[in-house]
Amino acid sequence: MKYPFHIWMWVCGLFLMALPLSASPESSPDPQAEELNVKEMILEHLADTYEWKITGWDNGHITVPLPVILHSKTSGWHLFLSSKLHNDENSFNGFYVTHEGKYKGKIVERDASGAEIRPFDLSLTKNAASLIFSSILLIILVMSVARSLRRNPMEGKKGFIGLMEMFIMSIHDDVIRPAVGKDHARYAPFLLTVFFFIFLNNLLGLVPVFPGGANVTGNIAVTMVLAISTLLVVNLTGTKEYYKEIFWPDVPKWLKVPVPLMPVIELVGVFTKPFALMIRLFANITGGHSTVMGLTAIVFVTASMGATINASMTALSVIFTVFIMLVELLVAFIQAYVFTMLSAVFIGMARVESHQKEKELVETKYKTINK
Incomplete structure (x- = not known):
């Protein structure tokens, strides 16, 4: 537990030394300025930037220049x-x-x-810098857990190591193994990496202070790369039976020739499955961030409505924001879990064997049991 924390502190220190902090001046506030534009504030929070803002005040802010x-x-x-x-x-x-x-x-x-x-x-934008940071942090955490488990494999682990072992075994035994099938060990490294990468970036996106706060998994480019990775793994390792079901499915011939209706539908499905993964992750994370920012904006929107209304709405805003943040913690896990589970299901569908081979395998198992 202590070792990853110290390493994390070293990574933060090196990051800050490599990219010196700067205090950027801002124009003095105009008393006649327009009211807060909530839409612009939310979009600004979700957007990528060329600097990493740490904190701010009326006349300036401290940022990490990139x-x-x-x-x-x-x-x-x-x-x-x-x-x-x-x-x-x-x-x-x-x-x-x-x-x-x-x-x-x-x-x-x-x-x-x-x-x-x-x-x-x-x-190197804010999202790209956060992506590099989270990747390094994930490697450090996983390597430290692997080294601890390798040192005493039969000893029960406690604390952070035990928590990570529980996560790994839960995803492997309850998601990857039943969904993929007999080749699950071949795909476990990829699927576990996808799960922890999404989960860690979801959590870092909920941290409001540096080095958190970046909207990595709410960036369509990041979710697209993850979806393309699943697309390549599924289709580059698919069996002959999988491709037979795409280009010559077991349906009446008039649905295949002279107009290849079913093959076209199956081929479109090859691309719509990872597309759904991309949109689902992007939309849920972006929606969660937007909801939190919208609730926080209530404090500023009601500032000109009087002390009583502003105080009551501020208390309401804090309560709802804390509630949504707790929900977002659950969503951070659920979205990583769903993306991994569906990826495992798609891989399992691509590893389908012919009915004859499945029948032979069942007969072999039956004879083995009888012996």
């Missing part, structure tokens, strides 16, 4: 910290973050005609 890597068609490659974009002109070498239009929140530059264009962007 590396910006750009390639412009006119000026070539550029490498600098995102803090360079926060100056009097809010630009650096002709690059700036636009706050409107189709490139809102992205770094752009202007071409010869004055139109905004996007350079080739390989910058």
Whole structure:
């Protein structure tokens, strides 16, 4: 338990030393400023950024500047910290973050005609930095658990090691083994990695302070990569019987020739299954974050309605926010569990054997039992 915690502290320290903190000034608050735009606040929280905000106040905020890597068609490659974009002109070498239009929140530059264009962007954003951090943290946690279990495999574990062992065995024995079947050991590393990766990032997304708070699993690009990984594992390791059921299913011939109606439906299903995984994870995590931010915004929205209304709504907001956060803890596990379970089910469906082989296997088992 202590070893992973100390390692975690070292990782945080190295991360902070590599990316120096910066205090970015903000314009002084305007007493005539418009009321809080809740929609913009929620979208800003969900969006990816070029810096990692730690805390803020009226006249500024403390952030971790992240590396910006750009390639412009006119000026070539550029490498600098995102803090360079926060100056009097809010630009650096002709690059700036636009706050409107189709490139809102992205770094752009202007071409010869004055139109905004996007350079080739390989910058390390907040979500990407959080992804690297969570991956390193996951490797450290899993390796420390594996080393402890290898040292004394027959000894009952307590604390964090025991909790991790319970999670691993529960997912392996109750999800992977029954869903995949006889080849479960072959796919267990992939499915366990998917489960703990999603679960850890879901939990880090609920932590409101650095290095948490990033919306990693609520990013459609991340869930798409996870879904594509499942798609590749399923279809690259599928059996002949699996592909026979796709291209020549056991249905009346008029449904296959001359119009390949059923094969087309089966082929579409190959892609809709991982697509459903992608949308389900993305939508549930994004919805949870939006709900929490919306409830928190009640405090600020009712600030101009008087002390009595604001105090009562603040208390109500805190109660509902705490309740939703507890629900989100459960959802963090459920979404990781569902993604892993469905991936295991899809893999098991792709490992189907022919009816003749299944009959021979049953007969072999029956003869073995009788002997």
